[in-house]
Amino acid sequence: xxxxxLKDLFDQKVQVLNLGLDSMAAALEQQGTVVxxxxxxxxxxxxxxxxxxxxxxxxxxxxxxxxxxxxxxxAVLVGMGLAxxxxxxxxxxxxxxxGPPVTWERMCGPTxxxxxxxxxxxxxxxxxxEAEALASSGDLQFExxxxxxxxxxxxxxxxxxxxxxxxxxAAFGVRSYATLxxxxxxxxxxxxxxxxxxxxxxxxxxxxxxxxxxxLDALPHGIDIKSLIAQALHMGDECHxxxxxxxxxxxxxxxxxxxxxxxxxxxxxxxxxxxxxNDHFFLNLSMAAGKATLLAAEGVAGSxxxxxxxxxxxxxxxxxxxxxxxxxxxxxxxxKGLYLPGFSEKDANPDIGDSTVTExxxxxxxxxxxxxxxxxxVGGSPEMALHTTLEMYEITQTEHRDFTIPAxxxxxxxxxxxxxxxxESGILPQINTGIAHxxxxxxxxxxxxxxxxxxxxxxxxxxxxKNFCEEKEKNT
Amino acid sequence: MAATNRLKxxxxxxxxxxxxxxxxxxxxxxxxxxxxxEAQQACANDLIICVKCASGAAALLDEAEALLSNRTASFRQxxxxxxxxxxxxxxxxxLNLVLISLGGSYASREAREALxxxxxxxxxxxxxxLEDEIALKRYAVSHGLLLMGPGAGTALINGxxxxxxxxxxxxxxxxxxxxxxxxxxxxxxxxxxxxxxxxGIGTGGRDLSQPVGGxxxxxxxxALLADENTRVLVLISKPPDAQVTQQLLQTLGDPPKxxxxxxxGAKLPESSARNxxxxxxxxxxxxxxxxxxxxxxxxxxxxLQEEEQHWxxxxxxxxxxxxxxxxxLRALFSGGTxxxxxxxxxxxxxxxxxxxxxxxxxxxxLPDSNRSQGHSAHSAIDLGEEEFxxxxxxxxxxxxxxxxxxxxxxxxxxxxxxxLDVVLGYGAHADPAGELGTAIEQISSELRQNxxxxxxxxxxxxTQADPxxxxxxxxxxxDSGVLxxxxxxxxxxxxxxxxxxxx
Numbered sequence: 001x002x003x004x005x006l007k008d009l010f011d012q013k014v015q016v017l018n019l020g021l022d023s024m025a026a027a028l029e030q031q032g033t034v035v036x037x038x039x040x041x042x043x044x045x046x047x048x049x050x051x052x053x054x055x056x057x058x059x060x061x062x063x064x065x066x067x068x069x070x071x072x073x074x075a076v077l078v079g080m081g082l083a084x085x086x087x088x089x090x091x092x093x094x095x096x097x098x099g100p101p102v103t104w105e106r107m108c109g110p111t112x113x114x115x116x117x118x119x120x121x122x123x124x125x126x127x128x129x130e131a132e133a134l135a136s137s138g139d140l141q142f143e144x145x146x147x148x149x150x151x152x153x154x155x156x157x158x159x160x161x162x163x164x165x166x167x168x169x170a171a172f173g174v175r176s177y178a179t180l181x182x183x184x185x186x187x188x189x190x191x192x193x194x195x196x197x198x199x200x201x202x203x204x205x206x207x208x209x210x211x212x213x214x215x216l217d218a219l220p221h222g223i224d225i226k227s228l229i230a231q232a233l234h235m236g237d238e239c240h241x242x243x244x245x246x247x248x249x250x251x252x253x254x255x256x257x258x259x260x261x262x263x264x265x266x267x268x269x270x271x272x273x274x275x276x277x278n279d280h281f282f283l284n285l286s287m288a289a290g291k292a293t294l295l296a297a298e299g300v301a302g303s304x305x306x307x308x309x310x311x312x313x314x315x316x317x318x319x320x321x322x323x324x325x326x327x328x329x330x331x332x333x334x335x336k337g338l339y340l341p342g343f344s345e346k347d348a349n350p351d352i353g354d355s356t357v358t359e360x361x362x363x364x365x366x367x368x369x370x371x372x373x374x375x376x377x378v379g380g381s382p383e384m385a386l387h388t389t390l391e392m393y394e395i396t397q398t399e400h401r402d403f404t405i406p407a408x409x410x411x412x413x414x415x416x417x418x419x420x421x422x423x424e425s426g427i428l429p430q431i432n433t434g435i436a437h438x439x440x441x442x443x444x445x446x447x448x449x450x451x452x453x454x455x456x457x458x459x460x461x462x463x464x465x466k467n468f469c470e471e472k473e474k475n476t
Numbered sequence: 477m478a479a480t481n482r483l484k485x486x487x488x489x490x491x492x493x494x495x496x497x498x499x500x501x502x503x504x505x506x507x508x509x510x511x512x513x514e515a516q517q518a519c520a521n522d523l524i525i526c527v528k529c530a531s532g533a534a535a536l537l538d539e540a541e542a543l544l545s546n547r548t549a550s551f552r553q554x555x556x557x558x559x560x561x562x563x564x565x566x567x568x569x570x571l572n573l574v575l576i577s578l579g580g581s582y583a584s585r586e587a588r589e590a591l592x593x594x595x596x597x598x599x600x601x602x603x604x605x606l607e608d609e610i611a612l613k614r615y616a617v618s619h620g621l622l623l624m625g626p627g628a629g630t631a632l633i634n635g636x637x638x639x640x641x642x643x644x645x646x647x648x649x650x651x652x653x654x655x656x657x658x659x660x661x662x663x664x665x666x667x668x669x670x671x672x673x674x675x676g677i678g679t680g681g682r683d684l685s686q687p688v689g690g691x692x693x694x695x696x697x698x699a700l701l702a703d704e705n706t707r708v709l710v711l712i713s714k715p716p717d718a719q720v721t722q723q724l725l726q727t728l729g730d731p732p733k734x735x736x737x738x739x740x741g742a743k744l745p746e747s748s749a750r751n752x753x754x755x756x757x758x759x760x761x762x763x764x765x766x767x768x769x770x771x772x773x774x775x776x777x778x779x780l781q782e783e784e785q786h787w788x789x790x791x792x793x794x795x796x797x798x799x800x801x802x803x804x805l806r807a808l809f810s811g812g813t814x815x816x817x818x819x820x821x822x823x824x825x826x827x828x829x830x831x832x833x834x835x836x837x838x839x840x841x842l843p844d845s846n847r848s849q850g851h852s853a854h855s856a857i858d859l860g861e862e863e864f865x866x867x868x869x870x871x872x873x874x875x876x877x878x879x880x881x882x883x884x885x886x887x888x889x890x891x892x893x894x895x896l897d898v899v900l901g902y903g904a905h906a907d908p909a910g911e912l913g914t915a916i917e918q919i920s921s922e923l924r925q926n927x928x929x930x931x932x933x934x935x936x937x938x939t940q941a942d943p944x945x946x947x948x949x950x951x952x953x954x955d956s957g958v959l960x961x962x963x964x965x966x967x968x969x970x971x972x973x974x975x976x977x978x979x
Contacts, residue, residue: 005620006699009596010675014636015570017561017595019586020577023873024600024639027902028575030943031643033636036568039557042582049584051611058615060592224521394560411566424585 044426047461050304053468057302059420063397066297066305066321067416069172070361071401073296075229075289078168078222080213084160087148087177091160092122096145098156098354099312100327104136108313108332110191110349113440114155115142117193121201122159128193128441146308146319150177151291151354153283154189154436155313162201163209167225167288172296178288180204180212183278184444190436191349192443211271215257223253225289229363230402232282233413238371239286240355240364241378241432241447246282251275287354290361298324304464305397306417309360309429309452313352313436316453320419320460322468328460330453335435337448338379347445349438356431356452362400362415365430365449366392370405370413378432378447388430389414395421395429419464422457482543483527483536491528494540496520561589575638576625577601583626584608591615591623598638599625599680602862606687609680613691622699623692625680629656632663632676639678640872642901643941647672649765650706652696654679654713655740657811657860658758660899660937661964662710662738665762667939668946668962671769674706675699681812684716684724694727701732708769709735710761714816715742728752734768736761740813741820741836758817759965783966790959791973797929798974802892805830805975806848806885807856808878810871811937811964814897815858818968825972826854834858851890854975857881872904879915886919886930893931893974895967896958900938900949909936909949913956920957931974932958935967 015034018025025035050059084090095115097107104112116131125131134140145152152158164177182200186192216222228249235245251272262268275281294307303321310317315329332350339345358364368374369389372382380388389405392414399412417429428451435446483492493510495501497518505511510526518524523544527536558564565571574590576583580603587604590597591612599612604626616623624631630653631638635646642660644667653659656678663673677696684690693713700706709731716724716739728735730749737744737754738761744754753768755761760776767774805822807830809815815834822830831853833845842848845863848855859871859878871878878896885891898908905911916932923930934953938946953960961967 005594006596006622006695007702009572009622010634010699010703010705012572012634014633014638015568015572016636016638017564017568017571017574017590018577019561019574020583020600023903024575024577027641028636028638030902031636034570036564036571037557038561038564039559040578040586041559043585046581047585049588049605049608049611051588051615058618060588060615221519221521227521390563393563393566 043424045423047420047423048465050420050465050469053302054471055302055468059302059304062300062302062322063305063416063418066300066303066307067398069296069300070293070415072171073169073226073293074171074224075226075292076168076170076222076224077165077216077285079166079216080163080209081166082160083158083162083164083177083179086164086166087150087158089148090158093139094141094143094160096148096150096152096156096158097142097312098145098152098154098352099310100315100317100329101144102142102312102314104142106314108349108352109438109440110352110436111155111157111313113191113193113442114157114188116440117188117197118157118159118162120193121188121198122161144310144312145354146310148177149175149291149295151287151357152179152189153181153287153355154353154434155191156354157188161205163205163213165285165288167285167292168222169292169296174292174295176288176291176295178284178291180208181278181281181284184280186443190434190443191440193441207267208271208274211258211262211267212254214261215254218257218261223250225285226293226402228253228282229286229289230404233363233367233370233403234406236371236373238358238364238367238374238432239282240358241434242279242371242374243282243286244279246286247275247279250282250285283355286363287357290357290363293361294357297321302468304419304461306360306419309356309417310354311351311356313349316351316456318452318456318460320464322464326463328456328463330456333450333453335433335448335450336379337435337446338377339435339446340444343437343445347437349436351431351433351450352436353433355433359429359431360417362396362413363403365432366396367403367405367413368430368432369407372407374432378449380449391427392430394425395427419457419460423461428452428454428457483540486536486539488529488532489527489536490530492536492540493524493526494544495524495526497522497524561586561595562593565593565595572596573598573633573638575600580604580626584612587612587623588615591619591621594619594621596622597624598628598631598678599623600628600639601625602627606682609682610688610691613688617691617695622677622695624678627656627680627682628678630659630676631678632659632673634675637902640899640901640903641676642667642937642939643943644939645672646674647769648674648705648707649710649769650674650700650703650708651676651710651712652679652693652700653677653711654681654683654693654716655813655816656681657897657899657937658712658738658740658813658817660811660901661758661814661817662712662762662765664937664939665759665963666766669763669766671766674703681714684713684720686717686719690716690720690724693724697727707733708765709733710765711735711737712740712758712761713738714740714813736765736768740816741823757821757965758813759963780969783969787970787973791970794929794931795974798892798931799928801851801889802930803975804849804851804890805854805893805895805971806888806891807895807971808881808885809856809858809897810860810878811897811899812858812860814935814937814964815856817964818895819856821965821968822854822972825969826976828853830854830856832856832858833861833863848885848888856895872899872908875905875908875911875915879912882912882915883919886923891930893933893971895971896932896934897964897967898934898936898949898953900936900942900944900946902943904944907944909944909952913952913958916958917956933961933967933971934958935961935964937964
């Protein structure tokens with residue numbers, strides 16, 4: 001192989017990309033050689049040029065491997081179950097939340113609201129007062145969804161008796177989990193409480209879940225969610241904040257079996273109505289699919305690619321493939337967006353939710369060029385959507401093989417956020433998101449876009465360098 | 477559908493279908509007699525690739541997969557220039573080499589990006605950190621890519637000159653050089669003597685140091701040994717690290733094709749291997765290589781004898797015009813390797829030492845690079861050294877510093893002879909011979925008014941095909957009263973004749 005590539009060069013016409021002195025390019029043109037030039041800009045910051053770990057692993061090779069694993073991963077919805085039966089380590093006194101670890105004291109309003117709501121839903125508290133007392137009592141544990149192969153949008157609260165989707169990545173023998181999407185507006189994941197919220201959750205547990213679960217059990221191969229994401233990207237979704245096509249595709253895939261396995265026609269009709277009436281139903285599926293593929297890349301030694309990007313409304317946290325156990329955090333950012341009538345920026349909670357798993361897995365905000373219509377929901381323009389995706393290519397390791405963007409000539413979506421490239425270019429990952437009210441118990445107030453905060457990337461870079469690249473310091 | 481049609485274009489294929497494994501599609505396949513047992517198993521989300529052909533099905537399936545993954549789209553981001561190497565490659569997938577002359581602190585990162593994108597790299601930039609050089613070269617070598625540099629001023633790849641390079645004939649002599657102007661001098665001498673160059677790989681001056689260990693040098697050597705279009709190899713360097721030299725000799729052994737090794741200034745034993753030849757100068761190196769290629773051994777002593785006969789009358793005439801004070805030579809080089817080669821020749825020919833800002837050994841280091849060694853010794857200045865090029869164009873591009881220095885040296889009463897190298901080629905000044913010649917003419921006429929004579933000697937590194945043209949450049953210098961030599965080594969020897977044996 002070594003000789004082959006170099007030999008190829010000897011057999012090829014030399015075609016040059018010139019960076020630097022233009023006299024060099026001119027001299028080549030004088031010889032009739034093809035020369036291309038760059039609009040090269042100095043990097044924002046000169047970072048140490050990390051190429052090898054002290055164990056002799058090529059970081060670029062490791063990143064290629066991490067991305068290959070993500071791309072080679074499948075994500076098939078194989079069934080459903082209750083959180084306590086399905087999610088590893090789940091138990092009655094454990095509440096999962098979105099983002100990096102956070103204590104009750106530091107939790108934001110919507111997360112607190114959603115936890116209190118979940119306790120009432122679980123029957124562990126009768127009202128908000130009791131719920132708050134229990135939550136702050138120390139008798140409950142709070143852990144990130146991401147520590148349990150789970151992802152949750154917005155507050156991302158998962159309690160023991162909530163039904164969850166089971167997403168299987170058979171190629172790597174891993175599974176991920178997510179709750180069912182409640183819809184927009186006054187919903188638990190945005191921190192809303194109240195009878196309306198609990199009633200919907202109960203219906204979801206008692207009707208929606210068994211109806212869907214029966215249908216899924218009857219499908220021998222489950223439903224290939226990764227394939228639906230690929231199709232939805234060709235239909236104007238980016239599968240984070242626009243899931244209209246994905247939801248429709250899902251419904252199309254499951255409808256015949258829903259009917260075939262139905263016990264009561266009215267229940268089936270209501271399930272179909274519910275899904276049809278909630279353009280975001282597919283979000284929890286696309287998130288779980290993203291998580292299932294990213295799990296395959298966790299633990300790739302020497303990789304600087306992100307396998308986690310998540311927020312809890314207080315902190316924004318990332319994890320690298322080579323350090324899956326370590327969070328690097330920064331204060332969660334403010335979302336620029338469009339607000340529902342009666343709300344404004346002053347009502348907004350900082351950035352929240354595990355839904356950035358989509359950007360991490362190579363869609364969502366990174367695939368905005370596929371979803372020009374989304375700008376009507378999150379703000380911006382179709383041109384901006386196009387440029388956002390193009391910009392993300394500068395910070396990712398590669399392009400996705402299976403997720404493509406028609407408007408970019410079916411170019412693969414930007415995949416594998418490389419912390420080195422983020423630091424060198426100063427380009428921060430684009431995030432599309434919903435906006436929760438900063439107070440507990442109110443719910444969704446809008447949707448918008450923002451960039452990930454820089455400092456956690458800087459910390460991750462430094463930690464990687466220290467852990468894996470420097471050996472001199474130990475010896476001297 | 478597009479992929480299906482492309483497959484059907486193959487004459488071997490009687491039918492081809494790429495289709496999702498839905499029930500409806502399977503029925504279609506069954507009607508066409510294409511529903512194999514494997515296809516029968518497919519689910520709605522599986523892609524069925526079905527090819528009907530007499531033979532070579534496996535290769536056709538590979539082709540189908542390649543067609544599916546081939547998305548080198550016609551899409552262009554915009555008419556603007558791309559912002560990064562990877563986006564440039566997107567738009568121009570046929571690019572195969574990145575030439576980087578950015579500042580050293582930026583160069584490493586871009587070289588990494590280029591290598592990661594599978595591109596070969598010529599890193600012209602200096603000031604790249606040693607650990608970056610090692611990291612980049614390790615990556616390049618382990619991934620079969622060529623990283624020339626950092627500080628690689630010259631390369632010739634498939635007849636294309638990169639950086640400072642000359643329009644040399646294409647041929648069958650391959651060069652690996654850790655010395656930039658060394659590559660220029662040897663390639664032009666090869667071209668002038670009727671042979672040509674297959675590839676000229678520049679490794680950068682630090683490659684053969686102990687920490688780098690010759691990563692690129694050895695890679696280039698192996699590649700050229702394996703290259704069918706290279707019959708004779710030339711290896712050029714300033715003296716490498718002793719350990720690396722040992723390793724190099726060991727690797728070479730008795731090579732499978734003729735190799736000429738020129739480690740300027742290094743003391744090497746007589747070569748006992750049939751195919752390994754040592755050369756002491758760049759000139760000898762080029763002539764030996766051409767001889768080996770032609771199949772006729774070169775007789776260096778005959779070359780030297782002929783040279784002596786040619787110059788003898790001129791030397792006698794001009795030496796008579798020098799006064800008693802004029803005992804020393806001054807050399808003003810633009811090419812670092814040429815400065816080094818000249819010093820290694822003078823070391824053998826001159827009885828007193830030559831001081832330099834880039835000396836052969838430390839004890840001959842000039843205390844002040846801006847001043848020659850007064851009335852006590854010879855001096856050779858490499859004006860291409862970093863101390864002179866910081867914030868100023870290289871003397872191969874801009875003659876002003878050298879002209880200023882020419883004047884300073886010419887009016888020094890101790891100066892007998894001034895030696896210059898004039899390097900032509902791509903990337904170099906458009907008419908260095910003309911500018912330097914005019915300046916020398918002016919200086920000489922001022923000297924004559926003071927009833928003094930200084931001998932000016934120049935070598936011209938270049939070819940007839942160079943933009944500046946070798947013959948015209950030589951003529952301009954000769955017309956200005958400069959003694960023009962066909963090689964830097966010859967210029968050094970000629971200069972020695974004016975100063976050696978004078979009291």
